[in-house]
Amino acid sequence: MKRLLTEARLVLIGIPVAIWTLLPIYHMFLFSISTKEEAFSGELWPAHPTLRNFGIVFREQNYFLNHFWRQFANSLLIAVAVGAITLVVAAGAAFSISRLRTRGGRLVLNCALFTYFIPAAFLAVPMYKAMGTYGLLNTQWALILAMVTIASPYAIWVLKQASDKLPWELDEAARIDGASPLQLFRLVYLPLIAPSLVAVGTYALLLAWNEYLYAFLLLSNDKDITLPVALGHFLSADDSPWELLMTTGLIYALPPAAIYYAFKRYMVTGLTAGAVKS
Amino acid sequence: MAPVSFNNVAKTFGSTEVIRGISFDIRDGEFMVLVGPSGCGKSTLLRMLAGLEEITAGTIAIDGRVVNHVDSKDRDIAMVFQSYALYPHMSVRDNMGFSLRLRRAERSEIDARVMRAARILNLEPYLDRYPRELSGGQRQRVAMGRAIVRDPKVFLFDEPLSNLDAKLRVQMRSEIKALHQRLKTTTVYVTHDQIEAMTMADRIVVMHDGAIEQIGTPLELYDRPDNLFVAQFIGSPAMNVVRGTLRRTGGAAHVETADGVRWPAGSGGVDGQGVAYGVRPDHLELVGGGEPAVPGEIVVVEPTGSETELVVRIGDAQIIVETHGRTTLQPGDTVGFAIDPANVHLFDQASGARLAP
Numbered sequence: 001m002k003r004l005l006t007e008a009r010l011v012l013i014g015i016p017v018a019i020w021t022l023l024p025i026y027h028m029f030l031f032s033i034s035t036k037e038e039a040f041s042g043e044l045w046p047a048h049p050t051l052r053n054f055g056i057v058f059r060e061q062n063y064f065l066n067h068f069w070r071q072f073a074n075s076l077l078i079a080v081a082v083g084a085i086t087l088v089v090a091a092g093a094a095f096s097i098s099r100l101r102t103r104g105g106r107l108v109l110n111c112a113l114f115t116y117f118i119p120a121a122f123l124a125v126p127m128y129k130a131m132g133t134y135g136l137l138n139t140q141w142a143l144i145l146a147m148v149t150i151a152s153p154y155a156i157w158v159l160k161q162a163s164d165k166l167p168w169e170l171d172e173a174a175r176i177d178g179a180s181p182l183q184l185f186r187l188v189y190l191p192l193i194a195p196s197l198v199a200v201g202t203y204a205l206l207l208a209w210n211e212y213l214y215a216f217l218l219l220s221n222d223k224d225i226t227l228p229v230a231l232g233h234f235l236s237a238d239d240s241p242w243e244l245l246m247t248t249g250l251i252y253a254l255p256p257a258a259i260y261y262a263f264k265r266y267m268v269t270g271l272t273a274g275a276v277k278s
Numbered sequence: 279m280a281p282v283s284f285n286n287v288a289k290t291f292g293s294t295e296v297i298r299g300i301s302f303d304i305r306d307g308e309f310m311v312l313v314g315p316s317g318c319g320k321s322t323l324l325r326m327l328a329g330l331e332e333i334t335a336g337t338i339a340i341d342g343r344v345v346n347h348v349d350s351k352d353r354d355i356a357m358v359f360q361s362y363a364l365y366p367h368m369s370v371r372d373n374m375g376f377s378l379r380l381r382r383a384e385r386s387e388i389d390a391r392v393m394r395a396a397r398i399l400n401l402e403p404y405l406d407r408y409p410r411e412l413s414g415g416q417r418q419r420v421a422m423g424r425a426i427v428r429d430p431k432v433f434l435f436d437e438p439l440s441n442l443d444a445k446l447r448v449q450m451r452s453e454i455k456a457l458h459q460r461l462k463t464t465t466v467y468v469t470h471d472q473i474e475a476m477t478m479a480d481r482i483v484v485m486h487d488g489a490i491e492q493i494g495t496p497l498e499l500y501d502r503p504d505n506l507f508v509a510q511f512i513g514s515p516a517m518n519v520v521r522g523t524l525r526r527t528g529g530a531a532h533v534e535t536a537d538g539v540r541w542p543a544g545s546g547g548v549d550g551q552g553v554a555y556g557v558r559p560d561h562l563e564l565v566g567g568g569e570p571a572v573p574g575e576i577v578v579v580e581p582t583g584s585e586t587e588l589v590v591r592i593g594d595a596q597i598i599v600e601t602h603g604r605t606t607l608q609p610g611d612t613v614g615f616a617i618d619p620a621n622v623h624l625f626d627q628a629s630g631a632r633l634a635p
């Protein structure tokens with residue numbers, strides 16, 4: 001009886017939350033299968049559902065969508081690059097701070113985490129200037145490096161927490177077995193924190209995939225920009241094709257959903273690793 | 279195979295001195311056990327030998343070569359950890375072959391040596407399993423296998439049996455001993471368990487508070503402990519010790535405790551000296567009346583089957599007595615004990631040092 005009551009309560013809380021989060025997505029979905037005329041009709045289901053919008057987007061048959069595939073590829077490339085580079089940086093840093101006990105490592109980590117006290121938006125202008133100094137403005141490297149910078153502190157922190165939980169004796173056994181620090185890193189350390197690597201890599205990848213502000217600032221050429229920036233351009237028209245905007249948005253939301261679903265297991269265990277002492 | 283020597287080895291962590299200038303030699307092929315209460319510095323000493331801990335002062339030499347500044351991997355040693363420290367993501371085969379792989383040995387040679395070690399340790403059926411799929415005893419054997427494939431100069435063990443249950447511990451004890459008799463590799467074995475030390479060692483180093491109390495064969499330590507600490511640490515049940523004053527009159531001697539009991543003693547010490555008087559539980563013999571005996575009252579009777587352990591009140595002291603066979607004695611009975619002065623250990627009250635003989 002008591003259990004039933006708790007469950008009923010959970011359902012009562014759960015339903016509004018689900019509606020709250022799903023409603024906008026449903027709205028987006030409605031737009032994407034409606035014609036322009038029907039899009040604003042306010043019906044819960046369009047009278048003549050259609051997949052035409054998707055065809056227009058895929059075939060780039062709109063002024064705003066001239067470079068859809070190119071921009072989609074940009075997003076993908078940048079996200080994957082950010083994920084990969086963040087992994088290399090974070091795994092190396094976490095290994096050296098946690099396992100090699102490099103002097104000053106903790107200080108570096110704390111300084112890096114300190115950057116999160118400053119909203120990313122405030123750092124955008126300094127970042128813009130820095131990229132200008134290095135002559136990287138309007139290149140995709142600018143965005144990649146900026147996103148790696150933003151993702152790294154958290155990634156290092158998560159990996160360090162996971163690393164701290166590995167038993168010391170493994171390192172010592174490997175040292176006696178004859179492993180150099182690099183072999184220890186490659187043959188023992190990386191395989192053992194693989195779940196956390198997946199979580200951290202995915203986190204950085206999604207962060208870059210969803211980024212708007214930095215992409216907007218650091219890239220300007222139509223052929224270099226990522227899809228979120230391109231979507232932003234829709235709004236510059238007086239008569240925006242909302243149904244196409246929503247369709248593109250929906251398509252854009254699919255890869256993260258797929259990635260999250262695929263790595264769900266690692267995301268939960270990996271990102272909470274070390275959050276509590278077990 | 280190689281001798282090992284410690285020369286004035288010291289270790290400090292920050293300002294705490296953990297090892298206080300230790301010197302001793304281990305002979306080629308010897309099974310040396312370091313034993314002592316937990317926290318006395320056994321692991322630290324072993325880890326210095328392994329190259330896992332800096333040596334603060336003094337030198338350690340393996341096979342005549344000072345290794346103070348030699349990397350672990352170049353010391354030609356293998357170590358078995360208390361937690362086994364098996365690589366969880368590698369099969370038993372890969373765990374055992376890891377060191378050879380790092381040394382870039384031929385695939386065929388690695389296989390051959392892993393197979394040989396597996397055969398010695400009865401691990402052949404488990405070569406393709408992962409550590410998590412093995413029982414405690416099997417993991418323990420894999421850890422040993424990883425050490426023996428290397429064919430190192432010295433084996434190091436740090437409390438390798440403490441994670442096993444009592445029965446398996448006894449079994450692994452003899453397996454390790456048998457392995458040593460077969461391979462004859464110099465072995466340094468750390469334990470806090472004096473029974474393990476007694477049953478396995480060629481020689482034992484008894485440590486206490488970062489210093490050596492005594493070095494000797496198990497029976498030397500048992501029969502002739504150099505000081506009160508070793509006397510009480512070695513042997514189970516532990517040696518009975520009472521404190522009193524030595525009275526030496528003519529040929530006979532006894533120790534008189536504050537409660538007036540007179541304990542028969544042998545040679546050593548001078549009249550009037552304050553001493554600690556020690557006698558092992560199996561050296562008190564139950565006797566009938568008549569003979570000069572130490573009188574006592576039975577407090578507890580604990581039969582173990584082949585032997586009976588008695589807790590006896592003698593004067594103000596609680597004394598443990600071990601008798602062979604069974605007994606009809608009951609708590610409350612008064613009894614007498616004979617003690618052969620030859621079996622008595624006398625130590626100086628203040629320093630704890632053994633008084634001759």
Ligand SMILES: Nc1ncnc2c1ncn2[C@@H]1O[C@H](COP(=O)(O)OP(=O)(O)O)[C@@H](O)[C@H]1O
Nearest residue numbers: 291294296314315316317318319320321322323
């Ligand atoms: N890394 C360390 N830092 C500071 N103190 C240590 C360290 N390792 C061991 N000690 C101290 O040194 C002493 C001996 O430790 P250890 O050699 O592990 O003892 P044992 O193995 O005999 O139980 C202990 O008091 C322990 O607290």
Ligand SMILES: [Mg+2]
Nearest residue numbers: 320321322437
């Ligand atoms: Mg220890």
